[in-house]
Amino acid sequence: MTPRFYTPLAHHDGDLVALPAEEAAHLTRVLRLEPGDAIRVFNGRGGEFEALVDSLSRAEVRVRVGAACAPAPEPRVAVTLAQAVLKGDKMDDVVRDAVMMGVAAVLPVVTARSEVTLASLARGRRRERWARVAIASAKQCGRATVPPILEPRTFADAAAALSALTLPGPGLMFVEPSAGADAAPLGELAPLPPRETTAVVGPEGGWTREEVERGAAACRLVTLGGRTLRADAMALVALSALFALWREF
Amino acid sequence: MTPRFYTPLAHHDGDLVALPAEEAAHLTRVLRLEPGDAIRVFNGRGGEFEALVDSLSRAEVRVRVGAACAPAPEPRVAVTLAQAVLKGDKMDDVVRDAVMMGVAAVLPVVTARSEVTLASLARGRRRERWARVAIASAKQCGRATVPPILEPRTFADAAAALSALTLPGPGLMFVEPSAGADAAPLGELAPLPPRETTAVVGPEGGWTREEVERGAAACRLVTLGGRTLRADAMALVALSALFALWREF
Numbered sequence: 001m002t003p004r005f006y007t008p009l010a011h012h013d014g015d016l017v018a019l020p021a022e023e024a025a026h027l028t029r030v031l032r033l034e035p036g037d038a039i040r041v042f043n044g045r046g047g048e049f050e051a052l053v054d055s056l057s058r059a060e061v062r063v064r065v066g067a068a069c070a071p072a073p074e075p076r077v078a079v080t081l082a083q084a085v086l087k088g089d090k091m092d093d094v095v096r097d098a099v100m101m102g103v104a105a106v107l108p109v110v111t112a113r114s115e116v117t118l119a120s121l122a123r124g125r126r127r128e129r130w131a132r133v134a135i136a137s138a139k140q141c142g143r144a145t146v147p148p149i150l151e152p153r154t155f156a157d158a159a160a161a162l163s164a165l166t167l168p169g170p171g172l173m174f175v176e177p178s179a180g181a182d183a184a185p186l187g188e189l190a191p192l193p194p195r196e197t198t199a200v201v202g203p204e205g206g207w208t209r210e211e212v213e214r215g216a217a218a219c220r221l222v223t224l225g226g227r228t229l230r231a232d233a234m235a236l237v238a239l240s241a242l243f244a245l246w247r248e249f
Numbered sequence: 250m251t252p253r254f255y256t257p258l259a260h261h262d263g264d265l266v267a268l269p270a271e272e273a274a275h276l277t278r279v280l281r282l283e284p285g286d287a288i289r290v291f292n293g294r295g296g297e298f299e300a301l302v303d304s305l306s307r308a309e310v311r312v313r314v315g316a317a318c319a320p321a322p323e324p325r326v327a328v329t330l331a332q333a334v335l336k337g338d339k340m341d342d343v344v345r346d347a348v349m350m351g352v353a354a355v356l357p358v359v360t361a362r363s364e365v366t367l368a369s370l371a372r373g374r375r376r377e378r379w380a381r382v383a384i385a386s387a388k389q390c391g392r393a394t395v396p397p398i399l400e401p402r403t404f405a406d407a408a409a410a411l412s413a414l415t416l417p418g419p420g421l422m423f424v425e426p427s428a429g430a431d432a433a434p435l436g437e438l439a440p441l442p443p444r445e446t447t448a449v450v451g452p453e454g455g456w457t458r459e460e461v462e463r464g465a466a467a468c469r470l471v472t473l474g475g476r477t478l479r480a481d482a483m484a485l486v487a488l489s490a491l492f493a494l495w496r497e498f
Contacts, residue, residue, distance in 0.1 A: 073475040101486075102476055141476045186498040224498045226322040227351055227390045236482060237350075240489035241498050249435040249473045249490050 002040050002050075003031055006135050006146065007063070010041045010049055015065040017041075022132065024061035027053070039063065042071060044138070044146035071144030075248045078104035078196040080150075080168050082158050083235055084111045084203035085121065090232040095130045099137035099147055101239040102248075104196070106130065107167070108152040113205035121152050155211055158200070162218040168196035171219035174238050175202070176228070179212050183221035186241050193246035199238055204231040251289050251299075252280055255384050255395065256312070259290045259298055264314040266290075271381065273310035276302070288312065291320060293387070293395035320393030324497045327353035327445040329399075329417050331407050332484055333360045333452035334370065339481040344379045348386035348396055350488040351497070353445070355379065356416070357401040362454035370401050404460055407449070411467040417445035420468035423487050424451070425477070428461050432470035435490050442495035448487055453480040 005027060009017035019027060019041075027033050035053050041063060042048040050066035081098045085091050085108050098106055108127065110118055121127065130149045138146045153161070161167040175183050200219060207215070215221060222238075229237055243249050254276060258266035268276060268290075276282050284302050290312060291297040299315035330352045334340050340357065347355055357379065359367055370376065379398040387395045402410070410416040424432050449468060456464070464470060471487075478486055492498050 072477065075474070097482060100476060100478060100482065102474070140479070143476060185496075186493060187496040225324070225351070225492065227349060227392060228321065229349060230389070233346060233349065233485060236485055237489040240486040241493035243474065244435060244490035244493035247434075247436040 002038055003033070004040045004042060004139050004142070005063070006044055006139060007041050008043050008045075010043045010047060010051070010065045013049070013065060013067055016054060016062055017065060019061045019063060027061050028056055040069065041065060042138070042144035044135070044144070046071070046074070046145050048144040072142030074143070074145055075102040075243065077193045077246055077248065078168065079239065079242065080105040080107055080196070080198040081235055081239070082107040082109050082167070082171070082198050082200040084109050084155070084201060085114050085116050085152070086232055087115055087204060091126070091130065092133050093232060094235050095133045095149070096137040097236045098239065099134045099143070100141040101236065101243070102143070103147050103239065105147050105150055106134070107150040107158060107198070109155050109158050109200070110152060111155045111203050112208045112211060113203045118152055118154065127152060156214065159214045159218040162198060167198045169198060169219070170194070171198040171200055172222050172242070173200040173215040173219040174234060175212060175215070175221045175223060176206060177223045177226055179207070179221060179223070182216045183223050186222050186224055186245065189220070189222065189245060191245055199235070199242065201235045201238060202231065251287055252282070253289045253291060253388050253391075254312070255293055255388060256290050257292050257294075259292045259296060259300070259314045262298070262314060262316055265303060265311055266314060268310045268312060276310055277305055289318065290314060291387070291393035293384070293393070295320070295323070295394050297393040321391030323392070323394055324351040324492065326442045326495055326497065327417065328488065328491065329354045329356055329445070329447040330484055330488070331356040331358050331416070331420070331447050331449040333358050333404070333450060334363050334365050334401070335481055336364055336453055340375070340379065341382050342481060343484050344382045344398070345386040346485045347488065348383045348392070349390040350485065350492070351392070352396050352488065354396050354399055355383070356399040356407060356447070358404050358407050358449070359401060360404045360452050361457045361460060362452045367401055367403065376401060405463065408463045408467040411447060416447050418447060418468070419443070420447040420449055421471050421491070422449040422464040422468040423483060424461060424470045424472060425455060426472045426475055428456070428470060428472070431465045432472050435471050435473055435494065438469070438471065438494060440494055448484070448491065450484045450487060451480065
């Protein structure tokens with residue numbers, strides 16, 4: 001398979017563009033490509049092109065953009081994943097999986113039981129890290145679209161945005177079956193896909209009762225069977241199930 | 250939540266049973282429970298009971314079995330996951346995820362592009378390791394059933410068993426969209442759930458052309474959208490999508 005590289009600068013056949021530093025390092029140090037080698041480039045906004053390595057220097061790698069070509073298809077439903085930030089590096093895996101599945105955007109959410117704050121996320125430059133994970137995942141899965149990592153929010157803010165429809169709605173909040181009578185199995189959702197939605201997934205310790213109440217006012221509460229799913233698997237299970245329901249698969 | 254322990258010996262209210270060594274170590278060294286503490290035990294065959302820690306000694310932990318209680322529900326469709334053995338420890342993660350999702354059994358499969366042989370799996374006692382992973386996952390997800398890890402087979406043997414219906418069929422073999430005209434999207438499967446099936450999932454390098462042909466003779470070939478899914482995520486995506494299609498969720 002022709003190796004793929006991300007450069008937001010590629011737009012037209014004939015463009016001569018530099019690769020971002022991380023992409024240049026991948027091309028030269030990992031794959032050891034040379035001038036004249038055939039590659040593909042994608043611009044993260046849906047454009048994918050054949051290309052040739054033009055020149056390599058210590059300072060930069062330039063590639064000559066060629067004919068447009070077809071990337072992996074995007075889902076018809078634009079799903080924003082609002083994911084409670086998980087412990088350690090697990091959020092990296094969720095971002096990677098969500099991009100592979102085809103989400104339109106990822107919104108990191110700080111919940112009552114998250115072990116982080118908005119301030120600690122900013123200090124740790126986590127959003128920038130997740131953006132790099134999203135690019136790496138798009139390279140692997142064949143997408144030419146790199147979903148944005150949105151500015152992290154508290155759960156209360158995210159719920160308010162869902163109510164105000166400044167986040168795509170109606171939202172779907174995934175909860176344990178024990179969450180109560182407001183929650184319905186996924187199978188009770190209409191099989192007709194919406195144009196867009198936000199899927200809301202909780203942290204390791206689950207949602208608090210207050211969060212479930214707040215969520216119920218802003219979203220539909222959805223359950224996924226009777227077994228306890230690991231928090232770091234929940235987004236992948238939820239996205240797979242939604243895409244099966246909506247015939248994306 | 251009351252801690253749960255696995256013991257195949259628990260069958261009736263009133264039984265006094267010993268825990269297996271790993272479970273005893275978890276109870277004493279990790280959770281530091283004492284005689285009189287309330288626990289739950291499950292026997293791996295669907296039985297779950299309230300129980301009390303009876304006695305602790307260096308040699309063993311005994312528990313007094315109490316009233317039967319309800320474990321997490323089992324899926325109505327009995328899915329055997331025939332999974333190509335993945336690199337490194339990734340197969341551990343797939344077994345853990347598959348048990349959490351509710352599979353009835355796991356069949357490790359050696360394919361043309363697997364980096365293992367049946368002999369190397371036996372030498373490495375990998376099947377025994379996966380059986381321990383299955384118990385650990387059942388503890389976490391609330392199932393009282395521990396799915397068996399079947400004796401590993403070559404892909405050719407597994408395909409022959411599917412044709413002969415000595416593995417549950419009709420089987421569903423998950424393939425890349427490029428696999429050809431025999432493959433159909435998951436959405437074209439009948440939404441009516443079968444009583445049982447075998448889901449066949451490939452290795453990191455994908456199936457060979459010969460394997461796809463052999464599989465097409467024994468199973469339905471199924472695709473999951475147009476993006477390239479990581480091999481270690483495929484089983485979780487496939488099981489989630491099937492369970493959504495069949496209204497297990």
